[in-house]
Amino acid sequence: MAELKKKYGLVTAICMVVGIVVGSGVFFKAEAMLNITKGDLPVALISWLLGGIVMVISAYTFAVMGTMYEKINGIVDYSEALVGSKYAYYVGWFMASVYYPAMTSALAWLSARYTMALFGYGAADAETMVLAFVYLILSFALNTLSPKIAGHFQVSTTVIKLIPLVLMAIVGTVFGLKNGVLAENLGSVVENFIYDAEGNLISCTQVPRNGISANLILAGVCTSVFAYEGWIIATAINSELKDAKKNLPRALVLGTIVVVVVYMLYYIGISGSIKTSELLPNGASLAFKTIFGKVAGTILTVFIAVSCLGTLNGLTLACNRGYYSLAARNRGPRPDYLGKLDKATEMPSNASIVALIVNALWLFYFYMANLTPFAGYTGKGSIFLFDSTELPLICVYAFYLPVYVMLMVKGKELNVFRRFIMPILSLAGACLFIYAAIAKHGIKNIGFIIVAVVIMIIGAIYHNPKTAKKK
Numbered sequence: 024m025a026e027l028k029k030k031y032g033l034v035t036a037i038c039m040v041v042g043i044v045v046g047s048g049v050f051f052k053a054e055a056m057l058n059i060t061k062g063d064l065p066v067a068l069i070s071w072l073l074g075g076i077v078m079v080i081s082a083y084t085f086a087v088m089g090t091m092y093e094k095i096n097g098i099v100d101y102s103e104a105l106v107g108s109k110y111a112y113y114v115g116w117f118m119a120s121v122y123y124p125a126m127t128s129a130l131a132w133l134s135a136r137y138t139m140a141l142f143g144y145g146a147a148d149a150e151t152m153v154l155a156f157v158y159l160i161l162s163f164a165l166n167t168l169s170p171k172i173a174g175h176f177q178v179s180t181t182v183i184k185l186i187p188l189v190l191m192a193i194v195g196t197v198f199g200l201k202n203g204v205l206a207e208n209l210g211s212v213v214e215n216f217i218y219d220a221e222g223n224l225i226s227c228t229q230v231p232r233n234g235i236s237a238n239l240i241l242a243g244v245c246t247s248v249f250a251y252e253g254w255i256i257a258t259a260i261n262s263e264l265k266d267a268k269k270n271l272p273r274a275l276v277l278g279t280i281v282v283v284v285v286y287m288l289y290y291i292g293i294s295g296s297i298k299t300s301e302l303l304p305n306g307a308s309l310a311f312k313t314i315f316g317k318v319a320g321t322i323l324t325v326f327i328a329v330s331c332l333g334t335l336n337g338l339t340l341a342c343n344r345g346y347y348s349l350a351a352r353n354r355g356p357r358p359d360y361l362g363k364l365d366k367a368t369e370m371p372s373n374a375s376i377v378a379l380i381v382n383a384l385w386l387f388y389f390y391m392a393n394l395t396p397f398a399g400y401t402g403k404g405s406i407f408l409f410d411s412t413e414l415p416l417i418c419v420y421a422f423y424l425p426v427y428v429m430l431m432v433k434g435k436e437l438n439v440f441r442r443f444i445m446p447i448l449s450l451a452g453a454c455l456f457i458y459a460a461i462a463k464h465g466i467k468n469i470g471f472i473i474v475a476v477v478i479m480i481i482g483a484i485y486h487n488p489k490t491a492k493k494k
Contacts, residue, residue, distance in 0.1 A: 033270040038181040039337050040278025044078075044253040045184060045285055045330070052250045053293070054306060059242045059463075062213030062227070062299040066235055068290060070243025071250075075283035077452030078251045081420075082279040084427065084449040085255065086272030087434075087441045098255060099348050102422075105429035109486070112354050114422050116482035119345030120381060121475060125415040126252065127338040128386035131159040134331035137324055147394035152386075158332070159382055162339040167375040168368055173336055180333025185285065187311070187326045191296070192288035194314055199295015208294045213303060229300035238462070245413060245459035250286070252416045253337065254279050342378045347371035356485045385411065406470030414471040417460040420453035427453070 060066040088101040098118060103111030135155035136146045144150050166173045199205030213227040254275060264270050293302065296310035311319040349355035350362030350371075365372040392408040427446040434442040461468055 032265050033273060036264055036270055036274035037278045037281075039340070040082075040254050040274050041181050041185075041281050044251060044279070044282045044334075045181070045188070052246055053290075054303060056243055056246050056250075057299065057303055058216075058224070059246055060239045062211070062229070062303060063232055063235070063239060064208045064290075064294050064299065065232070066239050067243055068287065069235070070240050070247055071286055071290060072283075073240070073244050073455070074247030074251050075279075075286065077449075077455060078254060079276070079279045079283060080445060080448045080452055081423070082254050082275040084430070084445045086275045087437065087445065088426075088430065089271040089275065090268050091434075098422075098426075102426055103352075105433055106425050108352070110425065112349065112352070112486060113479060113482060115345070115349045116355065117419065117422065117475070117479065119342075119349065119378065120478050120482065121415050122419050123338065123342045123345050124378070124382040124385040125389075125411045126249075127162075127335065127342050128155075128159065128382050128389050129412045130331055130335040130338055131155045131162070131382070131386055132389060134158050134328060134335050137328040137331060140324055141321065141328075147390075152390055152394075155386060156383065158335065159386060160379065162332075162335050163343070163375055163379045163382075166336065166339045166343050167365075167370050167372055173340060176333070176336055180329055180336065184326060184330035184333055187323060188285055188289045191311065191314065192285070192292040195292025195295045195310065196288070197295075198314055199292070204298060205291070205295040208299050211299065213300050224304045227300050227303055229298055241459045242463045244455065245417070245463040248416050248456055248459075249412045251282065253334070254282075255419070342382060343371060343375045345374070346377055347374040350374060354486060355482070406466050407474060409467040409471040409474075410464065414460060414464060414468065415475075417456045418471070418475065420456045423453050424450060 056067050056070065060070065085098075085101070088105075092100045092104050099111050099115040102114040132146075132152070132155040135151050135158055139145075139148065139151045139154060165176070196205070199208075207229075210232055211229050212232045213229050215226075215228040217225045217227065219225055264274075293307060293310050296302075296313050302310060308319075308323050311323045346355060346361045350358035350360075352358075353362075355361065361371070361374040361377060363373055364370060389411050392411060427450045430446050431443055464471075
């Protein structure tokens with residue numbers, strides 16, 4: 024089986040962690056967070072902090088695994104070494120068939136949504152969906168045909184997307200402290216939400232806050248998962264990372280800490296710009312206009328589109344390697360075909376084509392579940408029309424549970440902190456995410472589980488245990 028060459032450095036890896044996580048979640052889930060927490064800023068900040076803590080702890084635990092194992096696809100490698108080859112196969116199949124494409128397809132739509140918003144098109148318009156498919160194809164083409172350019176693009180978009188976030192974090196906080204808006208938002212919540220026929224928030228009322236709701240925090244934590252997710256994808260290039268045993272842990276830990284700091288400061292800055300009752304109906308663009316002027320609204324939209332494209336690029340990089348990581352072990356459908364590397368680019372082109380098709384199917388599902396009358400704005404549609412930006416992401420944390428347990432069992436060479444304390448905290452964090460998903464999405468969880476089981480059964484058909492490569 025042909026092997027991937029080492030071509031990425033520490034800076035690229037850190038930028039991948041930061042670039043994949045920061046950007047889409049800040050803009051996509053910002054209003055969702057404030058809505059679901061009823062504009063309670065302290066609750067929202069607690070939710071972001073808890074989600075961030077789980078991410079950093081999980082990343083640290085995976086960083087420990089990264090110092091122990093280095094093969095083709097981080098999470099699959101760790102599952103194979105710690106739990107077993109059969110379990111690793113199903114983890115890899117879920118990542119390649121559900122986790123990666125669910126996230127990537129959503130990011131293709133987000134990128135198209137903010138791009139087309141510059142020209143007056145809506146999120147569900149046909150033109151927006153066509154551009155989403157185009158972005159998906161272009162991203163796969165870039166990562167498959169020119170991985171080095173894709174790496175440079177990742178670094179560039181990471182720098183670009185941090186500019187407006189850092190500016191708002193600093194200027195917005197100072198502005199809010201001077202005019203008292205930040206203090207007012209910290210001491211109030213919003214109620215009396217009024218929506219139009221299309222489900223867009225028209226207005227709400229700001230009132231003094233009265234205590235902190237644990238249920239709202241759980242809902243907020245669940246919402247934060249999409250915004251924080253993506254760090255695990257950096258482990259997909261550990262076999263292509265120079266000095267991976269040192270650089271992968273550094274990238275995971277440093278990258279996730281940067282993300283948490285940026286998120287917290289950005290939200291404090293946004294909250295200092297205008298009242299929450301004005302922020303929710305109008306979005307972050309009004310906050311930027313208030314601080315930096317009217318032109319900032321358009322500039323913000325451009326930055327958001329670039330941010331989403333950068334995130335899409337990083338997700339596509341992992342998607343390209345999903346089915347290849349299974350084929351490299353002689354498992355999954357047609358390992359002889361999906362395990363080939365293109366001689367010119369030294370990339371798994373065949374596996375990339377299959378991944379692109381799966382992503383296109385998930386993009387179509389995302390459209391049906393979120394942007395059509397079938398779903399309904401209130402989310403009371405069919406149980407099979409679930410939120411593909413949250414449930415698949417949280418489900419992967421369930422796959423982490425046995426890995427954490429076996430790390431404690433087999434990690435005899437590790438000290439107590441790395442072997443027991445951090446894996447236990449990681450277990451607790453994963454359970455928190457799972458409980459939050461159950462509490463927030465209710466019966467929709469059943470619909471997702473049914474779909475996921477069907478996909479896993481398809482994967483079982485191609486398990487190939489008799490022909491699997493012996494390690």
